[in-house]
Amino acid sequence: MSLPVAPKPALRRFHQASWDEPIIFELSTPGERGVLVQRPAAVESEALSRRAGQVAAVRRSTAPALPELAQMRVVRHFLRLSQENLGADFNVDIGQGTCTMKYSPKINEALLRTTKAMDLHPLQDESKVQGILEIFWRTEQLLAEISGLERVSLQTQGGSAAIWSNIAMIRAYHESNGEGESRDEVITTIFSHPSNAACAKAAGYKVITLMPDADGYPDIEALKAAVSPRTAALMITNPEDTGIYNARIREFVDLVHGVGGLAAYDQANANGILGITRAREAGFDLCHFNLHKTFSTPHASGGPGAGASAVSAKLVPFLPGPTIDKVGDRFVINGDHPQSVGKIAPFYGVTPNIIRAYAWIMALGAEGLRQVAEIAVLNNNYLLSQVLAIPGASAPYAEGKRRIEQVRYSWEELFEETGISSEEIGIRLSDFGMHYWTSHHPYLVAQPFTLEPTESYSKTEIDEYVAALAEVVRECREEPETVRTAPHNQTVHHIHHDDFDAPERWAITWRAYQRKYFGAVPASEATPAAVADPAVR
Amino acid sequence: MTEQAVHPYIPNTAPDSRAAMLAATGAASIEEFYADIPAELRVKGLLNLPEPFTAEADLERHVSSLLAKNTSTREYLTFLGAGVYNHYVPAVVEDVIGRSEFLTAYAGEPYEDHGRFQALFEYQSLMAELLNMDVVNVPTYDGYQATATSLAMAGRITGRRTVIVASDVHPDKMSKVRDYVRPFLDLVVVPTVDGVADLAAVRSLVTDETAAVWLETPSYFGALEAAGAELAATAHDRGALLVVGTDPIGCGVLAPPADWGADIVCGDIQSLGVRQWFGGGRGGFISVHDDPAFVLEMPSRLFGIESTTVEGEYGFGDVAWDRTSFALREEGKEWVGTAAALWGIAAGVYLSVMGPAGMAELGETLLARTAYARQTLAALDGVELTDTALHLREFTIDVAGTGMTARRLVELMRSKNIDAGVVAGEHRLLVCVTELTNTADIDTLAAALATTFQEN
Numbered sequence: 001m002s003l004p005v006a007p008k009p010a011l012r013r014f015h016q017a018s019w020d021e022p023i024i025f026e027l028s029t030p031g032e033r034g035v036l037v038q039r040p041a042a043v044e045s046e047a048l049s050r051r052a053g054q055v056a057a058v059r060r061s062t063a064p065a066l067p068e069l070a071q072m073r074v075v076r077h078f079l080r081l082s083q084e085n086l087g088a089d090f091n092v093d094i095g096q097g098t099c100t101m102k103y104s105p106k107i108n109e110a111l112l113r114t115t116k117a118m119d120l121h122p123l124q125d126e127s128k129v130q131g132i133l134e135i136f137w138r139t140e141q142l143l144a145e146i147s148g149l150e151r152v153s154l155q156t157q158g159g160s161a162a163i164w165s166n167i168a169m170i171r172a173y174h175e176s177n178g179e180g181e182s183r184d185e186v187i188t189t190i191f192s193h194p195s196n197a198a199c200a201k202a203a204g205y206k207v208i209t210l211m212p213d214a215d216g217y218p219d220i221e222a223l224k225a226a227v228s229p230r231t232a233a234l235m236i237t238n239p240e241d242t243g244i245y246n247a248r249i250r251e252f253v254d255l256v257h258g259v260g261g262l263a264a265y266d267q268a269n270a271n272g273i274l275g276i277t278r279a280r281e282a283g284f285d286l287c288h289f290n291l292h293k294t295f296s297t298p299h300a301s302g303g304p305g306a307g308a309s310a311v312s313a314k315l316v317p318f319l320p321g322p323t324i325d326k327v328g329d330r331f332v333i334n335g336d337h338p339q340s341v342g343k344i345a346p347f348y349g350v351t352p353n354i355i356r357a358y359a360w361i362m363a364l365g366a367e368g369l370r371q372v373a374e375i376a377v378l379n380n381n382y383l384l385s386q387v388l389a390i391p392g393a394s395a396p397y398a399e400g401k402r403r404i405e406q407v408r409y410s411w412e413e414l415f416e417e418t419g420i421s422s423e424e425i426g427i428r429l430s431d432f433g434m435h436y437w438t439s440h441h442p443y444l445v446a447q448p449f450t451l452e453p454t455e456s457y458s459k460t461e462i463d464e465y466v467a468a469l470a471e472v473v474r475e476c477r478e479e480p481e482t483v484r485t486a487p488h489n490q491t492v493h494h495i496h497h498d499d500f501d502a503p504e505r506w507a508i509t510w511r512a513y514q515r516k517y518f519g520a521v522p523a524s525e526a527t528p529a530a531v532a533d534p535a536v537r
Numbered sequence: 538m539t540e541q542a543v544h545p546y547i548p549n550t551a552p553d554s555r556a557a558m559l560a561a562t563g564a565a566s567i568e569e570f571y572a573d574i575p576a577e578l579r580v581k582g583l584l585n586l587p588e589p590f591t592a593e594a595d596l597e598r599h600v601s602s603l604l605a606k607n608t609s610t611r612e613y614l615t616f617l618g619a620g621v622y623n624h625y626v627p628a629v630v631e632d633v634i635g636r637s638e639f640l641t642a643y644a645g646e647p648y649e650d651h652g653r654f655q656a657l658f659e660y661q662s663l664m665a666e667l668l669n670m671d672v673v674n675v676p677t678y679d680g681y682q683a684t685a686t687s688l689a690m691a692g693r694i695t696g697r698r699t700v701i702v703a704s705d706v707h708p709d710k711m712s713k714v715r716d717y718v719r720p721f722l723d724l725v726v727v728p729t730v731d732g733v734a735d736l737a738a739v740r741s742l743v744t745d746e747t748a749a750v751w752l753e754t755p756s757y758f759g760a761l762e763a764a765g766a767e768l769a770a771t772a773h774d775r776g777a778l779l780v781v782g783t784d785p786i787g788c789g790v791l792a793p794p795a796d797w798g799a800d801i802v803c804g805d806i807q808s809l810g811v812r813q814w815f816g817g818g819r820g821g822f823i824s825v826h827d828d829p830a831f832v833l834e835m836p837s838r839l840f841g842i843e844s845t846t847v848e849g850e851y852g853f854g855d856v857a858w859d860r861t862s863f864a865l866r867e868e869g870k871e872w873v874g875t876a877a878a879l880w881g882i883a884a885g886v887y888l889s890v891m892g893p894a895g896m897a898e899l900g901e902t903l904l905a906r907t908a909y910a911r912q913t914l915a916a917l918d919g920v921e922l923t924d925t926a927l928h929l930r931e932f933t934i935d936v937a938g939t940g941m942t943a944r945r946l947v948e949l950m951r952s953k954n955i956d957a958g959v960v961a962g963e964h965r966l967l968v969c970v971t972e973l974t975n976t977a978d979i980d981t982l983a984a985a986l987a988t989t990f991q992e993n
Contacts, residue, residue, distance in 0.1 A: 016649055023842075023851065024659050024889055034890030035627045037898050038972045040905035047908035054927035055904065057763050060792045063893040064666045071629060074890045078633040078656065078882075085652030087641035096644055103546055104641055107593050111600045119609035121617040122816030123959050125951045128613075131606030132815050145584050157678040157819070160874025168716060198862035198872035202689075204720030207867040245573040276571060281578045292875060296546075299643035301653040302675070302838075302878030304820075342712035346620055346679050346805075347816025354817070359600050365589030368544060375547050375555070377570045382558040402570040430649045437644060441864050458548035459558055491651035493845045495852030500841055503829035506856045508839050510662035512671040512827050 011471055012464070014433035015489040017083035024077055025510050028067035034074050065511070084491040086435065088299070092461045094383070095429070095436030097406045097450025098193070098241050100271045100293035105363070108296070108356040117355060122347040126332060132355075133331035136324045136348060139358045140308075146361075146369070147267070147287050147310040148280025154308050154349035155320045159268050160195035161345065162288035162307025163235070166264045167203045168341040169286065169311065169318040170233045173262065176318075176339060183232035183261070189218040191240035192266055194440055205232060212444070216244050216397025223255055231261035238282075239269055241440065241450060242396075243380065243403035253283040262286065262315075270294045271454060272377045272405030275370040285312045291350075295357035306353035320344040372455045376405050379453040379462060383407075386466040387451070390473050392417060396445050406452035408445050415447045418476045420483050422447040425472055428486035432468035542591070610813065614978055615956040618931045618969025619757075620680070620707055621816050622808050624786065625972055630810040630886045634879050643875075647853045654853035657878060658840045660885030664822055667785050667888065667896070668802055669793040671827035674837035676820035676877040676884075680805025681710045683821030684751075684782050685717035686871060687803040690823075690834040691749035691778045692722050693870075699746050702726045703734035703768060704753035705760070706782075722748065732760035732924030740771050747777040749801075754783055754794070758967060759907065759931030760924060761791065769798025784808050785822070787929045789896025790904060801825050810887030811880050820877030820884070833860050836871035902972055903930050910970045910979045917987055923965060930969055937964035939990045949989045957982060 040048070048055065069077070093101035112118070120129055140152040156162045167186070174183045186200035189210045197207045208226045213219040218236065234256040239245045246252070253263040265279045265287035271294045279287035291297045292305030299305065311319060320343060322335035333348075364372065384407050387393050392414030395407050411422045426436045426449065439448035453462055475482045487493065499505040507513035514520035543550045549558060564570065571579075590596035610623050617623070634640065639653060647654045661673040677683050688700055700722050706714075715724060727738045739750060750772040754762035762768070769779045780801045781794035786808035794802045802824045811818040825831040832839070841856035855861075862869035891899065907928045915922045919938030936946055943960045950957040958968040970979060 016651075020850070021655070023655070023662070025662065032892075033894060034892055035629070035895055037625075037891070037895050038902050038975070039898060040902045041909075041976045043976055044902070044905035044909040047912045048905040050912075051908055051927055054761075054763065058761050058791050058927065060788070060790055060796075060897075063897055064669070064789060064793075066663060066666050066888055066891070066893045066896065068892045068894070069889060071890060074886065075629055075632065077889070078629075078886055079636065081652040081656045082633065082636040082638040083652065084650075084655070085638040085642050086645055086649040087638040088643065089637040089641045091649075093643075099643055101643060105546060107597060109635075109640075111597065111604070114601075114604055115609040115611045116604045116607040118812040118814060119611045119623070120607055120815040121610050121615060121623065121813050121956070122621055123617050123619060124608075124610065124615065124956055127951075128608040128956075129815065131603045134606070135600075135603055142586060145586055148580075157877065158875035160872050161678055161682075161876075163874075164872070194862050194866040194869075195872045195874050197867040198869055201867035202871045209866070245571075247573045247575055250575075250578060273574070275580055275584045277574050277578045278580060281580065290875075298637075298641045299875070300879035301639050301642045301650075301657075301882065302644065303678075303876040304818075304880060305875040342716050343681065343709045344713065346681055346709060346819055349817055351814040351817030355600065355604075359596060362587070362590055362599065363546070363593075363596050364544070365591075366583040366586040368589055368591075369584065369586070371544060371547055371550060374567045375549050378555065378558055378562075378567050379549060381562045381564065381570050385562050402564075402572060404570070427646060427648060430646060433649075435645050435649055441866075455547045455549070458551075459554045461548075487648045490648040492648065492850050492852050493847045495647060495854055496844050496846075497854065499843055500854050500856045501859070503827075503832065503857075507842050508661060508672045508827070508832070508856050509665040510659070510842075511665055513842055515671070 011468060012433055014431065016086065016491050018491045019080040019084065021077065021080045023510055025067050027069055027073060027077060030068055032068045032070045034069055034071045092434060092457055092465045094451055094453040094457055094462065094465055095434060097408065097437055097452040098268065099299065100452060100454055102296055102454040103456040104296050104298040105360065108359045111359055112352050112355055117351065130331055132351065133324050135355055135358050137326055137331050139354050142361050143289060143308050143310060146274065148278035149287060149310040150313045151316045151319060152308050152310045153319045154306065154354055155345050156307035156309065157345060157350050158303055158305040159288065159290040159307050160199065162309045163195045163266065164199045165307065165309045165320060165344045166286045166288055167199045168344065169315055170262050170264065171203055172318045172339065172341045173315055174232055183230055185230045186233050186235060187223065187226050187231060188235045189240065190444060191242055192235065192237040193268060196235040196266055200235060212397065216242050217246050220248055220251060223252060227255050227259045227261065229259055231256060231259050233262045233264055235264045235266060237266040237269055239272065239404040242408045243406040244398045244401065245404050249282045268293055269405060272373050272380065274373040275366060276373055279310065285315055286310065291353050291357040296360040297353040297356040304350045304353060306350040306357065324348060375455040379455065379457065380405050380407065383451060383453050383462055387469065390470050392473055406450060408439060408448055408450045410445050411447035411449065414473060414476060418480055420476045420480060422449050424483055425476065428472045428475065428483045429468060431487050431489040434465055434468050613954050614981060616958050616968045616970065616974060616982060617956050619959045619967055621813050622969065623813055623971050623973050624808050626810050626812055627887065627890050629890050630883050633886045634883045639879060639882055651853065653878065654840050656882045656885055658842060658853055660881045661840065663885055663888040664785065664824065667788045667793065668824045669795045670802060670824040672832055672839065673822055673824045674835055674839055676806060676822060676881040677837050678876050679819035679821045681713040683803040683823050684710060685714045686836060687780050687801045687823055688714060688718055688722060688749060688751060689871065690801060691780055693834050694830060695748045695776065695778060697746055697748035698722050700724050700748055701739055701742050701750045703739050703750055704762065705729050705756040705758050706753055707757040732756065732758060732926035733762050734764060734768055736764050736767055739768060743771055743775050743777055745775055747775055749778045749780045751780045754781060755787065755929045755931065758933045759928040760926035761929055765794060765797035773798065787900050787903065790900030806880060806884045809884035811883055818880065820880035833857060834870055836861065836873050838873060899972060906970050907932060909976060910968065913979055913983045914968065917983060917990065919990055930971060931967060933961050933965050933967050935964050936966060941993060946989065949993060950985060953985050955982060955985055957986065
């Protein structure tokens with residue numbers, strides 16, 4: 001047979017790269033070098049020799065047992081690992097709900113590749129860093145308008161860190177009013193990100209978690225019962241991880257304000273409401289955005305992201321310091337904030353992500369941001385209609401209502417029919433080059449999966465995703481073993497889980513693995529060659 | 538619903554796709570999807586934002602023109618440290634972390650994302666060799682967070698609430714740590730003597746109520762602690778822990794803190810293959826021995842190696858998931874979220890390419906260069922070293938003898954196009970050297986300082 005080639009099958013015949021790559025220590029060959037570094041000049045060695053006694057007291061007795069590899073071998077190893085990783089650039093990445101896996105534009109990567117961004121020190125003469133200060137300042141202004149609040153801090157490196165920043169400001173605010181001791185409770189909801197509860201606890205608060213009512217909304221009666229003069233704050237998401245918008249949010253905020261508490265808006269789920277509704281309109285005192293979600297900066301295999309905390313006027317004095325201010329036509333670093341919570345993180349923020357987010361907003365403008373929201377919501381409701389057409393799928397709560405930017409679905413019906421869990425379905429889905437995430441814990445929705453298509457995926461791609469999902473569901477009914485024994489087309493096969501929770505058996509580093517399973521000598525007594533020697537195994 | 542142009546980042550702005558999708562949902566307009574948002578909560582009209590640069594070429598020109606206003610540390614002479622360091626990043630590192638497979642991934646399973654799990658397990662393992670400890674976390678946000686959490690862990694492990702601060706700590710780090718731990722820990726700061734811990738004073742303050750002695754080596758002023766073993770014994774004798782903040786850049790040549798008794802070691806990984814990024818390239822490491830009493834107090838993710846159903850195949854996964862806030866919300870240890878994984882991969886590539894010889898040689902160069910810089914600046918009239926400790930990379934000079942404040946000196950040096958250091962006191966200047974500031978640069982600094990002193 002020759003040309004023509006038969007049409008492509010309906011589903012992609014995907015296989016993830018699988019290099020069977022050893023751990024880098026196993027690749028070590030004594031004597032190889034990856035890069036040569038500067039050696040001390042004679043005058044420098046001479047200066048150090050005058051301190052020989054001091055040096056001897058702190059000198060390492062054996063070299064660290066790092067692997068020894070020529071440069072190209074290091075390159076090959078890590079590029080093989082990179083191929084074994086499915087970035088959002090490769091995948092119809094609509095399955096990582098709550099995480100807004102949108103396109104990170106390539107122009108923004110190109111903009112960063114300059115010494116005028118990468119090689120700036122935060123304590124340089126201000127006159128030499130006016131450009132980067134201006135980008136920070138402008139980004140703050142843009143996000144202040146997008147939130148409707150007064151002022152923004154870009155200091156934090158992720159959404160959870162921004163939640164921490166907000167709780168730190170809440171604590172400082174109440175202390176400034178002499179209510180630091182008496183207000184010792186924070187209220188959140190079960191469908192808000194776990195870090196709202198966890199950060200509040202870490203800051204010393206008692207946490208009250210509201211459960212949803214029968215329709216999936218946070219229970220306003222439960223809130224009425226929970227608020228009191230002990231309430232420091234409400235920390236809440238809207239729409240919550242169900243994608244359901246809580247129309248009574250202003251009442252929630254008013255109830256908390258009524259007892260003197262503050263209201264903090266977790267806007268990790270802001271993508272569907274950009275330019276539609278804001279923290280300001282709902283009366284919030286604080287909010288935060290994840291620049292790596294809504295504002296397109298790449299998720300970087302788990303960070304760095306960037307958090308932006310926005311506050312109303314009464315909380316401005318408590319913002320992390322220093323701030324970047326505009327004085328006349330100059331940009332200055334201003335550390336004069338006596339009520340500030342101080343530092344939340346080093347210096348001013350995750351510079352590369354602030355440049356990316358700035359460029360992304362400036363590529364879109366007000367109309368573009370609204371388009372982002374509207375198409376994200378259109379995509380989500382389209383996806384909802386297609387997923388619900390798969391027998392066995394459901395979208396619990398708020399029946400008949402539209403959803404905003406994501407939906408937490410359930411395979412409960414399919415599980416009851418086939419006994420196959422949502423986790424198993426997700427792993428089989430990966431064999432088609434797709435991925436989905438289930439839910440935060442605890443699972444309130446049975447057999448959950450959470451999809452958020454953002455604005456970045458075309459109708460064709462959404463259809464392709466749904467077709468793969470439908471095929472796995474067909475398999476669940478007709479050839480369940482295919483699903484149960486998945487994955488089949490991945491880098492590796494089913495991973496055992498016997499050792500991850502057993503302290504005597506877990507292995508968090510290669511040396512711990514060598515020690516526990518091969519009786520390797522402690523690294524303090526080993527030479528690099530001994531650790532690298534396969535005979536040790 | 539506004540009618541706009543098709544946007545390249547938003548495929549379904551294409552009119553046919555939008556119409557087909559609307560039809561499939563049975564909605565007459567996109568506005569229907571927002572029916573639950575009350576009118577009084579709606580933004581009236583459009584946000585007040587600047588006009589966008591819709592053409593990519595215009596955007597490129599706009600952002601590049603802002604960045605072009607900067608002068609980087611590669612374009613003039615700087616001796617700035619104080620937590621952010623101008624080290625050389627081998628080209629290999631940026632090639633790997635620039636790969637969009639790593640850059641754009643997030644939270645896939647260890648099947649389709651095997652690569653990042655292995656790369657981060659290797660990062661943990663490489664750091665473990667450098668630090669001579671068996672457990673290292675997937676990086677947290679930064680060294681400040683790592684330190685705050687390490688001290689919080691010490692409080693939980695010991696059930697005590699006093700921390701003895703025995704070193705000179707970066708004031709910003711101190712600000713973060715203080716605010717973070719104040720509900721459950723009290724910090725007692727013991728002034729240093731000759732740049733390092735006052736062993737006698739620390740001994741007199743450590744009691745059965747002490748959770749930890751906290752050391753920083755190198756300290757904020759670059760001094761290396763010489764009495765680590767004695768301080769460890771002092772803490773351990775009373776059931777307290779020794780928490781040590783360090784910069785792993787020196788560990789190729791310096792004894793890692795675990796060798797002299799540290800229980801928890803923490804710090805930032807920026808020096809290991811991450812550019813300065815205006816202070817925005819940062820990741821925090823926390824390292825402990827393989828003791829569940831310590832490991833189960835860590836909030837960060839920990840990637841472990843595991844077998845698969847195929848012989849000879851490595852799999853990876855989360856160790857002890859049920860200690861995290863992902864699993865347990867407020868009942869987990871502090872919290873965990875998106876932090877600094879890509880910088881962890883960068884540090885792993887850095888250590889792989891440097892190897893034991895590279896780390897040892899670089900450490901030696903930094904020690905020798907610091908000694909040379911101190912000797913050279915101390916030879917200037919009116920300049921004194923502030924202590925006699927051994928230093929790595931940073932040190933302070935006292936310029937009182939020149940009759941000028943450190944702030945004034947910095948300004949005058951800036952007029953000569955040199956950022957000479959960071960003001961660390963009225964007459965105290967914190968000077969930093971790295972492999973990117975060679976002897977000629979140090980000599981230039983010394984000559985410019987001498988001229989400045991003469992001129993003023």
